[in-house]
Amino acid sequence: MIEPQGFARIWLWNMKLQGRMCEPVTDFGDDLKALIDQMFATLTLHEGIGLAAPQIGVFKRVAIVHLPRTYEEPWMVIVNPSVIEGIGKSKVTEGCLSLPGEGINARVQRFASVIVSYQDMQGETCKDSLDGLEALVFQHEADHLNGMFFTNHLSRFQRSRIFHNHKRSIAKRMPEDLVKYYVTEWEQERIDEQRKRSETAIGSSATGG
Numbered sequence: 001m002i003e004p005q006g007f008a009r010i011w012l013w014n015m016k017l018q019g020r021m022c023e024p025v026t027d028f029g030d031d032l033k034a035l036i037d038q039m040f041a042t043l044t045l046h047e048g049i050g051l052a053a054p055q056i057g058v059f060k061r062v063a064i065v066h067l068p069r070t071y072e073e074p075w076m077v078i079v080n081p082s083v084i085e086g087i088g089k090s091k092v093t094e095g096c097l098s099l100p101g102e103g104i105n106a107r108v109q110r111f112a113s114v115i116v117s118y119q120d121m122q123g124e125t126c127k128d129s130l131d132g133l134e135a136l137v138f139q140h141e142a143d144h145l146n147g148m149f150f151t152n153h154l155s156r157f158q159r160s161r162i163f164h165n166h167k168r169s170i171a172k173r174m175p176e177d178l179v180k181y182y183v184t185e186w187e188q189e190r191i192d193e194q195r196k197r198s199e200t201a202i203g204s205s206a207t208g209g
């Protein structure tokens, strides 16, 4: 496997990621571009069709969609997205890069087509009508920004099957391989602690100065 430069490790699903809301993007500068580059590299590495920033531990309302075989314009960057209107119903099998492994997918009911609004990388507001796979991936990624996974749309029975399979597949993986590509729950906690501490330090020095 050829690894793209600058990929990020994916945060694995856990109860604390569940329900964690992302902040709106207000700054469309270099930091956003760097984040999107990193997200592209990560999605390419995993050959996925969509990725949201919280999946690499950045809790901002940014996602990318990549549908290489279906569309002329394969990449879509969506910032501060929202679904304005949903039309019809569609049930398609979904999985998620934060829930890797065998048998970790299920049929999810979503709107078949959606009218959406979002901002592009430059901060321009776009309004679009999407259908097919594009509509489904948009809804899946927009969910991530509200701390939701495809499992939120399943029955309790289906959810427990998915989480059971997830835990089993993680336990089976080589630790080196896991650490190279994924951020586990305990490490997520450590990163959060470090962020909190550095924010407190910045906060206190700002008031001190």
Ligand SMILES: [Zn+2]
Binding pocket: 095, 096, 097, 098, 140, 144
């Ligand atoms: Zn996902």
